[in-house]
Amino acid sequence: MTRMSMVKALNSGLRLALEDDPKVVLMGEDIGRLGGVFRVTEGLQKDFGEGRVMDTPLAESAIVGTAIGLTFRGFRPVVEIQFDGFVYPAYDQIVSQVAKLHFRSRGRVRMPIVIRIPYGGGIGAVEHHSESPEAQFALTAGLKVVSCADPNDAHWMIQQAIASDDPVVFMEPKRRYWETGEVDLAGPAAPLWSARIVRPGRDATLVTYGPMVKTCLDSARAAEADGLDLEVIDLRTLSPLDLAPVVESVRRTGHAVVVHEAARTLGLGAEVAARIGEECFYSLESPVQRVTGYDMPYPPSRTEHDFLPGLDRILDAVDRARAY
Amino acid sequence: MNSSTAPTPDAPLVQLLTPTGQRVTDPHVAFDGDRSEIEALYRDLVMTRRVDTEAYALQRHGELGLWPPALGQEAAQVGSARALRAHDFAFPTYRDHGVAWCRGVDPSLLLGIFRGSDLGGWDPADHGIALPNIIIGAQTLHATGYAMGLALEGLVGSGDPDRDSAVIAYFGDGATSQGDVSEALDWAAVHQSPVVFFCENNQYAISVPVASQTRVPIVQRAAGFGLPGVRVDGNDVLACLAVTRAALQRARDGEGPTLIEAVTYRMGAHTTSDDPSRYRDASEVDAWQAKDPLERVRLLLVAEGTSDDFFADLAADADALGVHLRAACQQIPEPDLAELFDHVFVESTVENRQQQAEHVAWRDAMEGSVVAS
Numbered sequence: 001m002t003r004m005s006m007v008k009a010l011n012s013g014l015r016l017a018l019e020d021d022p023k024v025v026l027m028g029e030d031i032g033r034l035g036g037v038f039r040v041t042e043g044l045q046k047d048f049g050e051g052r053v054m055d056t057p058l059a060e061s062a063i064v065g066t067a068i069g070l071t072f073r074g075f076r077p078v079v080e081i082q083f084d085g086f087v088y089p090a091y092d093q094i095v096s097q098v099a100k101l102h103f104r105s106r107g108r109v110r111m112p113i114v115i116r117i118p119y120g121g122g123i124g125a126v127e128h129h130s131e132s133p134e135a136q137f138a139l140t141a142g143l144k145v146v147s148c149a150d151p152n153d154a155h156w157m158i159q160q161a162i163a164s165d166d167p168v169v170f171m172e173p174k175r176r177y178w179e180t181g182e183v184d185l186a187g188p189a190a191p192l193w194s195a196r197i198v199r200p201g202r203d204a205t206l207v208t209y210g211p212m213v214k215t216c217l218d219s220a221r222a223a224e225a226d227g228l229d230l231e232v233i234d235l236r237t238l239s240p241l242d243l244a245p246v247v248e249s250v251r252r253t254g255h256a257v258v259v260h261e262a263a264r265t266l267g268l269g270a271e272v273a274a275r276i277g278e279e280c281f282y283s284l285e286s287p288v289q290r291v292t293g294y295d296m297p298y299p300p301s302r303t304e305h306d307f308l309p310g311l312d313r314i315l316d317a318v319d320r321a322r323a324y
Numbered sequence: 325m326n327s328s329t330a331p332t333p334d335a336p337l338v339q340l341l342t343p344t345g346q347r348v349t350d351p352h353v354a355f356d357g358d359r360s361e362i363e364a365l366y367r368d369l370v371m372t373r374r375v376d377t378e379a380y381a382l383q384r385h386g387e388l389g390l391w392p393p394a395l396g397q398e399a400a401q402v403g404s405a406r407a408l409r410a411h412d413f414a415f416p417t418y419r420d421h422g423v424a425w426c427r428g429v430d431p432s433l434l435l436g437i438f439r440g441s442d443l444g445g446w447d448p449a450d451h452g453i454a455l456p457n458i459i460i461g462a463q464t465l466h467a468t469g470y471a472m473g474l475a476l477e478g479l480v481g482s483g484d485p486d487r488d489s490a491v492i493a494y495f496g497d498g499a500t501s502q503g504d505v506s507e508a509l510d511w512a513a514v515h516q517s518p519v520v521f522f523c524e525n526n527q528y529a530i531s532v533p534v535a536s537q538t539r540v541p542i543v544q545r546a547a548g549f550g551l552p553g554v555r556v557d558g559n560d561v562l563a564c565l566a567v568t569r570a571a572l573q574r575a576r577d578g579e580g581p582t583l584i585e586a587v588t589y590r591m592g593a594h595t596t597s598d599d600p601s602r603y604r605d606a607s608e609v610d611a612w613q614a615k616d617p618l619e620r621v622r623l624l625l626v627a628e629g630t631s632d633d634f635f636a637d638l639a640a641d642a643d644a645l646g647v648h649l650r651a652a653c654q655q656i657p658e659p660d661l662a663e664l665f666d667h668v669f670v671e672s673t674v675e676n677r678q679q680q681a682e683h684v685a686w687r688d689a690m691e692g693s694v695v696a697s
Binding site: 029030032033034035037039055058059061085086089108124125126127128254264265294295296297299300301302303304306311313315 | 532
């Protein structure tokens with residue numbers, strides 16, 4: 001076990017991927033000499049060269065569009081979108097091309113592209129730097145979407161995503177970048193397309209992913225003082241969803257609370273709640289609760305503590321569920 | 325990318341005032357203002373720099389979350405913005421503090437975005453300047469659309485100086501790589517729209533030098549799209565004013581768009597979160613320090629006999645502006661999430677109202693619990 005930040009864990013995972021496969025290339029704005037604005041790619045250009053770790057022009061659509069072309073020569077591009085709110089110029093290439101080419105070609109063409117996106121709020125950032133667009137990719141057929149929540153998953157999931165022959169949108173919770181955790185460099189890693197119970201409990205199930213995993217774990221710890229034993233499930237993969245552990249959990253606890261930063265309407269929580277309703281109808285003792293960002297553009301950062309789900313709102317939802 | 329890919333640096337450059345304060349002539353463009361106009365420009369430069377250094381200090385003191393310094397780019401911003409008339413319009417980037425100053429925006433209104441208190445502090449219609457855009461290059465299309473609107477409304481080429489109008493779009497060297505910017509140049513040229521594209525080429529997009537964005541000087545893009553291009557010393561406020569004035573007049577006269585490349589330098593970091601020592605040499609910064617946009621104007625004014633009192637009064641005004649900014653920053657009202665629900669739509673929705681009520685009830689309950697404890 002080695003203790004490191006999520007930034008370092010991603011960096012070490014990317015380094016291993018570059019070492020393992022000469023066809024892996026990294027592209028993005030400021031990822032070379034600067035090492036990325038978050039330093040996720042620090043030192044990689046120095047060690048692997050400007051051909052494999054490329055500072056690109058300032059053009060997100062071009063970053064993803066050229067990554068598509070690289071796949072036709074057998075490369076496995078890993079592209080960095082500098083901030084969540086900057087992905088939209090590339091949205092057309094992602095949705096109309098990356099997501100569809102395998103299907104259009106009846107499987108003849110593969111798109112082993114990883115699109116890394118630092119996402120989410122909580123860091124006091126300016127506009128366009130705190131968004132949670134994961135559902136916009138998760139609802140796009142042909143894309144897979146995952147989100148790591150801690151350094152160990154960051155280290156392993158990035159390598160697994162790069163190894164995948166399908167395109168993966170890799171959501172990195174930037175507010176957790178600098179938090180440290182134990183990374184098991186020897187492995188084995190958990191399967192990429194799997195959810196995981198990160199805290200077992202009996203009284204209610206918190207279903208979450210990415211930046212909110214830690215918030216939910218903190219909530220569960222706080223609830224212990226009230227004698228409540230909360231289970232926390234980290235979805236890890238957002239598309240496809242792995243809901244088997246969620247269904248099993250909710251059948252035991254009878255209560256489910258879904259937590260994410262993204263807006264409520266048509267967020268991941270809507271799909272999770274629907275599936276729980278389908279699979280756990282006779283076990284549910286209360287309607288599935290959602291604790292989410294509100295349906296508004298991301299607000300000025302001095303209001304984000306009110307906008308983002310926090311411990312109190314999560315525990316209030318648990319109380320509402322249990323009192324139903 | 326490395327320096328061997330650098331674009332040819334020898335495209336003609338309009339300069340009317342050298343770094344040592346000497347007036348020089350250009351075959352195509354002249355600055356015909358008198359000393360008082362130069363003094364007014366110098367005042368804008370000094371005040372813009374004070375806004376910038378004061379905001380930078382406020383960030384360092386924790387009053388702002390972030391600040392993108394305009395240091396070194398004051399002449400490009402002031403010269404171009406002072407070429408605008410009151411009924412013209414500007415679409416700025418997040419770094420164009422000097423443009424906002426020249427449009428009469430109280431500089432304290434620039435701070436809210438970077439304090440996290442608001443997403444833009446003024447009504448664009450009040451000052452003829454849109455809210456700063458953080459999405460790189462997007463505003464060039466907005467300016468093009470605005471220009472189309474002017475043309476549709478018959479506000480171009482009438483010959484009436486109180487009626488004819490134009491618009492200016494600000495963007496950086498990095499933005500020229502974005503598709504939006506190429507689309508704007510193309511569209512405006514096709515429609516002969518009354519828009520001036522003012523590129524502040526400050527040599528860097530965060531860490532990436534302009535040589536990694538383009539093989540040719542940015543000004544040469546213009547020819548391919550079919551509009552005139554002018555390259556100007558972006559640290560020369562007289563030249564920036566003169567070329568922008570001419571380009572805006574062309575636009576107002578119905579003769580179409582112009583691309584201006586103002587060659588300048590970002591003396592500071594990309595933002596206060598950036599560390600430029602990781603990607604550029606101090607010697608490069610020193611070389612540009614010698615081309616400071618303020619010092620050359622000061623030298624000119626001293627040589628032309630501007631009084632010591634002018635400089636003393638200006639220094640006092642700048643100090644007063646600093647005091648104003650420091651005080652105003654701390655008086656920016658704390659934003660209220662509950663109120664922000666009112667601004668998601670013109671015509672609110674049931675869901676919007678429900679979420680607002682939910683938030684208000686929650687907030688009130690929490691305040692009650694804080695009081696109770």
